[in-house]
Amino acid sequence: MATDHKDPKAGPPAAAKPSNFLRGIVERDLETGAYAGRHFGGSPGDAAHHAAGALDAAKIRTRFPPEPNGYLHVGHAKSICLNFGLARDYGGICHLRFDDTNPEKEEQEYVDAIIEAVHWLGFDWTVGGTSHLYYASDYFDFMYRAAEALVVAGLAYVDEQSAEEMRANRGDFNTPGTASPCRSRTPQENLARLREMRDGQLADGAAVLRAKIDLASPNINLRDPTLYRIKRATHHNTGDRWCIYPMYTYAHPIEDALECITHSICTLEFEDQRPFYDWLLEHLADLGLLARPLPRQHEFGRLNLSYIVTSKRKLRQLVEEGHVTGWDDPRMPTLFGLRRRGYTPASIRAMADGSGASKTNIWLDYSVLDGCLRADLESQAPRAMAVLEPLKLVLTNWAEVNGADAHLEPCTAPAHPQHPELGQRRFTLGREVWIERDDFAELPAKGFFRLYPPKTQPDGSAVPGNKVRLKYGMVVECTGCEKDAEGRVTQVLARVLPDTKSGTPGADAVKVKGTITWVGVADALPVTLKLYDRLYTEAQPEAGGRDHLTVLNPKNLVVAQGWLEPSLAGTPHEARFQFERHGYFIADRVEHLPGAPVFNRITTLRDSWAA
Numbered sequence: 001m002a003t004d005h006k007d008p009k010a011g012p013p014a015a016a017k018p019s020n021f022l023r024g025i026v027e028r029d030l031e032t033g034a035y036a037g038r039h040f041g042g043s044p045g046d047a048a049h050h051a052a053g054a055l056d057a058a059k060i061r062t063r064f065p066p067e068p069n070g071y072l073h074v075g076h077a078k079s080i081c082l083n084f085g086l087a088r089d090y091g092g093i094c095h096l097r098f099d100d101t102n103p104e105k106e107e108q109e110y111v112d113a114i115i116e117a118v119h120w121l122g123f124d125w126t127v128g129g130t131s132h133l134y135y136a137s138d139y140f141d142f143m144y145r146a147a148e149a150l151v152v153a154g155l156a157y158v159d160e161q162s163a164e165e166m167r168a169n170r171g172d173f174n175t176p177g178t179a180s181p182c183r184s185r186t187p188q189e190n191l192a193r194l195r196e197m198r199d200g201q202l203a204d205g206a207a208v209l210r211a212k213i214d215l216a217s218p219n220i221n222l223r224d225p226t227l228y229r230i231k232r233a234t235h236h237n238t239g240d241r242w243c244i245y246p247m248y249t250y251a252h253p254i255e256d257a258l259e260c261i262t263h264s265i266c267t268l269e270f271e272d273q274r275p276f277y278d279w280l281l282e283h284l285a286d287l288g289l290l291a292r293p294l295p296r297q298h299e300f301g302r303l304n305l306s307y308i309v310t311s312k313r314k315l316r317q318l319v320e321e322g323h324v325t326g327w328d329d330p331r332m333p334t335l336f337g338l339r340r341r342g343y344t345p346a347s348i349r350a351m352a353d354g355s356g357a358s359k360t361n362i363w364l365d366y367s368v369l370d371g372c373l374r375a376d377l378e379s380q381a382p383r384a385m386a387v388l389e390p391l392k393l394v395l396t397n398w399a400e401v402n403g404a405d406a407h408l409e410p411c412t413a414p415a416h417p418q419h420p421e422l423g424q425r426r427f428t429l430g431r432e433v434w435i436e437r438d439d440f441a442e443l444p445a446k447g448f449f450r451l452y453p454p455k456t457q458p459d460g461s462a463v464p465g466n467k468v469r470l471k472y473g474m475v476v477e478c479t480g481c482e483k484d485a486e487g488r489v490t491q492v493l494a495r496v497l498p499d500t501k502s503g504t505p506g507a508d509a510v511k512v513k514g515t516i517t518w519v520g521v522a523d524a525l526p527v528t529l530k531l532y533d534r535l536y537t538e539a540q541p542e543a544g545g546r547d548h549l550t551v552l553n554p555k556n557l558v559v560a561q562g563w564l565e566p567s568l569a570g571t572p573h574e575a576r577f578q579f580e581r582h583g584y585f586i587a588d589r590v591e592h593l594p595g596a597p598v599f600n601r602i603t604t605l606r607d608s609w610a611a
């Protein structure tokens with residue numbers, strides 16, 4: 001490493017293991033046997049189905065319930081790691097459930113992408129040969145049956161007020177709601193009406209099914225919430241079979257209960273929905289439709305990361321307006337974007353797990369993710385040399401020292417300094433070498449220990465050109481440089497010092513303060529380097545209602561043409577390396593071709609954004 005570079009080994013995120021109150025809840029429930037003795041029918045189902053099944057071998061059941069209306073992002077990774085992690089750690093099973101009860105926004109494309117992303121992150125829902133992949137839309141029949149049961153029990157009614165009337169009659173914090181004229185209908189009337197809704201005899205929006213709870217409740221969610229609406233829309237799974245669709249707040253608790261979920265973990269904004277969650281499930285269990293013990297909802301704070309946005313609308317805007325190249329652009333905080341950028345599944349899991357779970361939303365600095373990536377790759381990514389901004393260095397006395405200008409001196413370097421079993425990289429040193437442009441300074445600043453030419457001090461004394469070691473190669477002494485008409489340096493000149501080759505006896509006799517990385521011109525591979533950086537210049541791109549597009553980082557991608565050492569010939573897609581002194585890179589999974597390499601910079605070796 002260049003001795004005038006800082007220690008590149010940025011450590012893992014410093015925080016001590018953060019609290020995770022959800023683990024505490026699960027441990028307490030296991031201790032008290034809250035969910036012991038549950039039966040599981042082998043698949044989701046009603047009370048009778050589960051009663052006929054064996055004791056559930058899973059100690060707990062959790063679920064990750066994405067709505068298939070977009071791509072998963074880093075915030076979802078938090079929820080995935082929590083739910084699958086709790087199941088893994090406590091002898092449970094985590095289901096992947098598509099919460100696809102809204103017919104308008106959901107598509108198969110997203111279903112496939114979500115499956116791929118969760119697998120990539122390292123989680124699986126197949127246990128003992130049974131796949132616990134479920135679709136909420138498969139429960140539409142049960143949901144409707146439950147709706148009829150609520151109506152018959154006098155716990156729900158069909159309301160034909162207009163949407164405005166309903167809003168006005170809901171009241172507010174200070175005023176209780178006002179009953180709809182439909183609220184006093186008999187169960188028989190309501191049942192007939194509900195069936196008309198189902199059978200397509202009412203227009204879209206002409207009526208809704210509402211729970212009959214408490215119009216004066218201080219919790220507005222209990223003021224007769226809507227359970228079903230009429231909407232003629234083709235659903236990606238059930239086609240045109242239904243023209244009424246359940247509301248999320250009605251569907252979600254039922255989905256959990258049908259699947260025998262024990263711990264239904266969701267984000268904080270659902271806290272006010274918990275009383276309705278419990279109301280609904282208790283009544284349906286009392287009516288004999290759902291198995292006990294019932295699932296319990298537990299809320300935790302969202303994970304937000306600085307320098308990104310996660311709202312689906314904003315992400316779509318970035319894609320559709322061409323600020324990025326697509327949903328998998330390496331700058332996108334989607335799991336596909338993070339994957340293509342080069343983040344490892346382990347680094348994302350480490351960040352998610354390390355952020356704990358609490359009752360408040362969490363803001364994590366993006367550098368934590370980079371720290372997790374470095375911690376993961378430091379010990380495993382093979383090393384290689386690459387020149388990002390090339391400048392030619394000519395060793396003018398090469399023939400004198402090595403016999404001929406054409407001589408190529410074989411050099412070796414360990415593939416990984418801590419893993420000798422990974423073997424050696426091979427490359428050659430010759431008369432011409434690519435070095436980094438900023439490893440040469442015609443007029444060096446104080447403390448610059450890399451290449452600079454000889455100079456004469458104001459007092460007339462001579463300072464010799466500086467000596468550096470070409471890493472794994474030989475020591476060279478700078479003798480000058482050549483420049484073009486504009487004064488830009490076109491090549492650097494140096495002499496090579498005999499008997500200084502790394503690894504040979506006496507090679508260290510010449511002391512140098514700097515070591516630089518390089519690639520031999522004779523065997524260098526041309527490479528396209530995509531130097532990615534933060535998407536935005538501001539940690540909170542939307543702070544104070546700001547338009548996130550106004551703080552896009554203009555340098556969030558710099559494309560460079562550089563050179564790679566020859567050992568990287570034929571690198572497969574998605575192989576990751578540490579390019580010495582420069583950072584971690586990955587062979588791009590889309591654009592990279594073994595004969596025309598394209599590497600993405602995942603992150604630098606240290607945090608260049610630290611204040």
Ligand code: ATP
Nearest residue numbers: 065066067075076078079266267302303310311312
């Ligand atoms: P958005 O509202 O941003 O479009 P969503 O949260 O509604 O996304 P879902 O598909 O419903 O998207 O999310 C699936 C699960 O992931 C939910 O349980 C949700 O609470 C959780 N989740 C989404 N974003 C985050 C986040 N930033 N932190 C933790 N969990 C999250």
Ligand code: MG
Nearest residue numbers: 065066067099
């Ligand atoms: Mg949602």
